[in-house]
Amino acid sequence: MEKDQSKRAAAAAFMGTTIEFYDFYVYATAAALVLGHVFFPTTDPVTGTLAAFATFAVGFIARPLAGLIFGHLGDKLGRKNMLLFTMILMGIATTGIGLIPSYASIGIWAPILLIVLRFLQGISVGGEWGGAVLMASEHAPSHKKTFFASFAQLGSPAGLILCLLVFKAVTSLDEADFLSWGWRIPFLLSFVLMAVGFIIRFGVKESPEFAQAKAQAETVKYPLKNLFKYYWPHVIFAGLAITIGSAGFFFTNTFMITYVTQYLGIERQTILSALFWVTVLQFLTMPLFALWAEKIGAARFLVGIAVVCLIVPYPMxxxxxxxxxxLITLGITLAVVSLSALYAVVAGFMANAFPTEVRYSGISVSYQFIAALAGGTTPIIGTLLAKNYAGEWLPLAYLFTFLSAMSLVGILGVNYLQRKNKVAENTAALSNEEITQ
Structure with a gap:
């Protein structure tokens, strides 16, 4: 029965994060293609794109707040209830964006409503990720936790594939139709997806590790207080570890759309098609990387792949x-497959850095703060670099390398802390054994 729950929890984590990331990527893609025109029409194209990306960053500003709130509640009240709430919130926010009248219709209220709903999107995905990872990993057999945790990570490419398919369809419309109503369709589909995701998640039991901790009164009254008092180095290094896994996707899948269309003259449909096939390959390879890491050790695997990420932007x-x-598709594939290998494995690696009573708080705060600092600003920084260094790609490659270096430092830091804790636990166990004898 527990084996069935393990598989069901992994499937629910996958479906839930697919829907959450679909909604998030729909906004990111729309920001690159159309939101500047609809909500900031008085600006020039580059400034309009920057304004749209600024509203994109608003969602990332909300994510640390969500990590704090939902992490705390998830460690006190359980993982499942938080995931059901975030699912409903994301569906309402994304559907609402699809219903906002344009700037031409209601003036300044259009971008204001856009920012509010974008903030709610950020709250939702900020509370979602940590719970999804833990529901999958804490239901998993002890020797498969890294692999099962990767199912939550699979939601990112799956959501992007779904997003790209829908945008491929709506961008084939006449330009006037796409700008007036076609862009709204991907947002409105969110309501249907929300209903499906809610039903799937509702049937999964609470995490057995949390249930056991609660039954044995091992949960703590103030998880966040304990987290920052005893585990703040773990928070910092775990956040750094996932940097390229978070920011890298928005570099390749959001900023690169703008870069190749505005600076290289590639058609929107062409780059969307390329990104679709890149993401399919990413989706297929991520479970394989997780299995490989399970065999050789997550830390060893992550160090190696982080070094690859340092180098890969140059051939890209x-x-x-x-x-x-x-060749554009091949170049982006090299980068995406590398950073997605890290992304597939790092969730389980991060979860192992924290004890059960602060685990939801720990991984949520770690991930969401770095997502806000690095993920939300990467498209903006990339756009500014491309504008200021027109015709030069090296500054953009250096940005990717810098993000990868942050991940390498974080992985080494988490590994050091885990080894240090293990030595301390073994020493304590030996001391207790001597006392008993």
Whole structure:
């Protein structure tokens, strides 16, 4: 029975994060393609794009707040209830964006409503991720926790694939139809997806590790207080560890849409098609990377792949600059597969850094703060670099390398703390044994 729950929890984590990230990527893609025109029409194209990306960043500003709130509640009240709430919130926020009248219709209220609903999107995804990872990993057998945790990570490429399919359909409309109503369709589909995700999640039992901790009165009254008092180094290093896994996707899947369309003259449909096939490959390879990491050790695997991420942006941009769509696709594939390998494994690695009573808080705060600092600003920084260094790609590659270096430092830090804790636990166990004898 527990084995069935393990599989069901992994499936629910996958479906839930797929829907959450679909909603998040829908906004990101729309920000790159159309939101500047609809909600900031008085500006020039580049400034309009920056304004749209600024509203994109608002969602990331909300995510640390959500990590604090939902992490605390998840460690006190359980993982499942938090996940049901975030699912409903995301569906309402995304559907609402699809219903906002344009700037031409209601003036300044249009961008104001956009910002409010974008903030609610950020709250939702900020509370979602940690719970989804833990429901999958805490239901999993002890020797499969990294692999099962990767199912929550699979929601990112799956959500992007769904997003790209829908946008591929709506961008094939006449330009006037796309700008007036076609762009709204991906947002409105969220309501249907929310209903499906809620039903799937409702059937999964609470995490057995949390249930056991609660039954044995091992939960704590103030999880956040304990987290920052005893585990603040773990929070910092765990956050750094996932940097390229978070920010890298918005570099390749959001900023690169703007870069190749505005600076290389590639058609929107062309780059969306390329990103679709890149993401399919990402989706197929992530479970394989998780299994590989399970065999050789998560820390060893992550250090190696972080080093690869340091190097990979240079061949990527060399291939992108050819303006050949096949070579552009190959270049982006190199980067995406590398950073997605890290992303697939790092969730379980982070979860193991924290004890059960502060685990939801620990991984949520770690991830969401770095997502706000690095993920939300990456498209803006990339756009500014591209504008100020027109025709030069090296500054953009350096940005990718810097984000990868942050991950490498974080992985090494978490590994050091885990080894230190293990030595301390073994020493305490030996001391207790001597006392008993």
């Amino acid at each position: 941009f060399m291939l992108v600059e050819t303006k050949n769509i096949l």
